[in-house]
Amino acid sequence: MSLMQSTRPLDPWRWLGVPALACVVATIVFAIPIKVFGLLLPEPVFPMVLAFAWAVIRPSVIAPFVLMLLGLFLDVFWGGPMGLWGVSLLASYTVVLASRSIMTGQSRPMRQVWFAGATGLTMLTGFLISSVISLAVPNLLAVFWQFLATTVLYPFAHRLIERFEDADVRFR
Amino acid sequence: MRLSFRDRSNFDMKVPLTWTAGVAVIIAAVIGVALLLGDRRETFQVQAYGVTKNVVDTLSAPVSSTLATPGRWTGNVFDMARDYVLAGSQNRQLREDVSSLRVWQDKAIAAENENQRLRAVLGLKTDPPIPMVTAHVIADSRGPFADTRLADAGRERGITPGNPVMSERGLVGRVVGVGHDVSRILLLTDIASRTPVLIDRTNARAILSGDGGPNPRLAYMRGQDPVKVGDRVLTSGDGGVFPRGLPVGVAVQGLDGAWRVRLDSDSSPIDFVRILLFTDFSQIADQKDAIAAGLPPLSSADAAEVAARVKTLSASAPAASPPAKAPAGAAAANATATAKTLANALAASKTQPAPKHPPPPPASAATTPPPDDGAQ
Numbered sequence: 001m002s003l004m005q006s007t008r009p010l011d012p013w014r015w016l017g018v019p020a021l022a023c024v025v026a027t028i029v030f031a032i033p034i035k036v037f038g039l040l041l042p043e044p045v046f047p048m049v050l051a052f053a054w055a056v057i058r059p060s061v062i063a064p065f066v067l068m069l070l071g072l073f074l075d076v077f078w079g080g081p082m083g084l085w086g087v088s089l090l091a092s093y094t095v096v097l098a099s100r101s102i103m104t105g106q107s108r109p110m111r112q113v114w115f116a117g118a119t120g121l122t123m124l125t126g127f128l129i130s131s132v133i134s135l136a137v138p139n140l141l142a143v144f145w146q147f148l149a150t151t152v153l154y155p156f157a158h159r160l161i162e163r164f165e166d167a168d169v170r171f172r
Numbered sequence: 173m174r175l176s177f178r179d180r181s182n183f184d185m186k187v188p189l190t191w192t193a194g195v196a197v198i199i200a201a202v203i204g205v206a207l208l209l210g211d212r213r214e215t216f217q218v219q220a221y222g223v224t225k226n227v228v229d230t231l232s233a234p235v236s237s238t239l240a241t242p243g244r245w246t247g248n249v250f251d252m253a254r255d256y257v258l259a260g261s262q263n264r265q266l267r268e269d270v271s272s273l274r275v276w277q278d279k280a281i282a283a284e285n286e287n288q289r290l291r292a293v294l295g296l297k298t299d300p301p302i303p304m305v306t307a308h309v310i311a312d313s314r315g316p317f318a319d320t321r322l323a324d325a326g327r328e329r330g331i332t333p334g335n336p337v338m339s340e341r342g343l344v345g346r347v348v349g350v351g352h353d354v355s356r357i358l359l360l361t362d363i364a365s366r367t368p369v370l371i372d373r374t375n376a377r378a379i380l381s382g383d384g385g386p387n388p389r390l391a392y393m394r395g396q397d398p399v400k401v402g403d404r405v406l407t408s409g410d411g412g413v414f415p416r417g418l419p420v421g422v423a424v425q426g427l428d429g430a431w432r433v434r435l436d437s438d439s440s441p442i443d444f445v446r447i448l449l450f451t452d453f454s455q456i457a458d459q460k461d462a463i464a465a466g467l468p469p470l471s472s473a474d475a476a477e478v479a480a481r482v483k484t485l486s487a488s489a490p491a492a493s494p495p496a497k498a499p500a501g502a503a504a505a506n507a508t509a510t511a512k513t514l515a516n517a518l519a520a521s522k523t524q525p526a527p528k529h530p531p532p533p534p535a536s537a538a539t540t541p542p543p544d545d546g547a548q
Contacts, residue, residue, distance in 0.1 A: 028232065028235060028236060028239065028311075029239060031236065031311040031312055031313060032236075032239050032240050032243035032311070032312070033240060033243065033244075033309045033310070033311065033312035033321070033442045033443050034240075034243040034244070034246060034247040034443075035247055035250070035251075035441075035442060036246075036247070036250050037250055037254055038254070040312070040314055040442075043313065043314055043315045059189050059190045059193035059194075060189075060193055060196075061189070061192050061193055061196045062196075063193075063196075064193070064196045064197045064199075064200040064201075065196065065199075065200050067200070068200040068203060068204055071204065072207070073228075075318075076224060076225050076228040076229075077228065077232060077311070077313070078313035078315060078318040078320065079225075079313055079318050079320030079322075079348075079349075079356050079358070079362075080313075080315075080317050080318030080320075081208060081211040081317075081318075082207040082208065082210070082211045082222070082224075082225075083203075083204040083205065083206070083207035083208035083209075083211065084208065084317060084318075086200070086203075086204035086207070087201060087204040087205060087208060090197060090200055090201050090204060093197065094197050094201075097193070097194075097197070126316075126317050127316075127317075129208065130316075130317045130363055130384075133208070133211070133364075134363045134364050136363055136381060136382075136383055137383065138316045138317060138363055138383055138384045139316055139383040139384045139385030141385060142315070142316035142383075142384040142385045142386075143316040143384070145316075146315050146316055
């Protein structure tokens with residue numbers, strides 16, 4: 001790769017558009033009403049992968065807005081309060097963005113721990129917002145299951161980071 | 173901190189991208205908080221659901237429907253495989269169920285017959301059966317912060333916000349948003365769901381509060397020992413949102429000691445629902461006009477009559493109307509209770525002599541309580 005190519009900014013469609021679209025499709029697929037041996041499909045928060053990976057890859061002006069749009073899509077598609085997932089995802093995005101220099105050079109297991117922490121922060125924000133809006137405490141076990149289902153998505157975040165982390169040398 | 177500059181070289185004012193990214197985060201967060209503050213998800217009003225949600229529901233309906241169809245087939249294959257493996261034990265269980273239900277069937281027939289005679293003698297006006305619409309579920313969200321379903325029937329089939337939704341076994345929730353051919357159902361398990369219910373055995377009232385888990389809580393229960401494990405829970409009809417007597421589930425005690433309900437609808441397939449075209453009182457009445465009009469003055473004769481009626485009602489046992497579609501056991505129990513109540517009411521009634529030839533029973537069985545029911 002020549003120096004000119006390496007310093008060329010990332011194409012937003014490649015690292016923002018396509019993954020966002022993939023998250024939308026995955027969310028729709030996992031909303032199919034189906035029981036397998038009496039058990040329902042899990043409901044992971046797919047955009048959490050992007051909230052983590054985008055913040056690690058590089059700072060961006062577009063990413064927070066795309067993340068907010070994805071959050072709004074989750075709110076509308078799942079029938080939740082408008083803004084719940086947008087704010088929750090942005091909370092973890094902000095924390096990861098602020099601490100990305102710490103994560104640089106970390107091993108994969110360590111990053112996985114960071115991802116779990118960021119997911120936990122997202123769920124905690126959602127928990128607090130839901131408690132305030134509905135004046136009721138969400139079921140902790142249900143929150144934990146969604147946290148667990150989301151945490152196992154780390155390989156997708158890792159792949160996205162590996163793919164685009166070095167694409168823009170200004171942020172290495 | 174590593175600073176960088178805008179990508180476009182012809183930009184005169186160079187601002188570090190990290191800072192602009194931070195500003196973007198703040199702006200996006202402000203938008204999100206503003207949307208949160210403006211959300212009125214828990215209300216019944218059509219406007220509260222919002223145009224955006226309606227448009228997204230309408231757009232996602234064909235996509236979800238297309239994806240759900242093979243999903244249903246796959247689910248059927250899994251169900252067939254499970255049934256094949258468990259055929260022996262299921263057969264044994266079904267034989268036991270059938271033998272016990274035959275006893276209940278006999279009781280139900282006798283009680284229903286007695287019900288009809290007593291209703292006829294008392295001249296009670298019964299409500300017509302509630303029309304219903306069957307719809308496929310095309311999307312299902314089951315997270316801790318939102319539990320809703322999307323059904324492929326909407327305004328074109330007469331569905332309105334507030335309509336109760338049932339599975340083949342019990343209450344599922346209520347409609348909160350309606351598009352042309354799609355509707356959004358708020359499940360009983362959703363954290364915003366509040367449903368007035370009663371315990372069938374004691375007639376104790378409670379509010380069924382969803383919390384995102386599979387078993388919603390029984391809150392605001394009144395009376396001493398109003399519930400025990402295994403008690404049937406039905407809709408109470410209080411507030412007029414749901415008709416009285418719809419089966420909800422069975423009372424269980426959670427690990428936290430709180431009383432919860434194991435929903436009947438959990439054991440039924442999730443791919444289709446029945447939407448009852450029941451109009452609640454808040455939809456019928458024009459609230460502003462009702463408040464503005466006020467109540468007519470009460471004459472002394474009316475007051476005396478009301479006092480006498482209250483005394484009579486308090487002396488008799490509380491009424492328990494049969495559910496719209498209850499399991500045979502619950503239906504028979506309800507019918508027996510209603511028969512007893514009606515018999516008491518008949519004995520207490522002195523102002524209305526029984527006709528020599530009682531009129532024939534109504535052609536259609538009532539699925540909701542009479543309009544003058546005290547609970548409503």
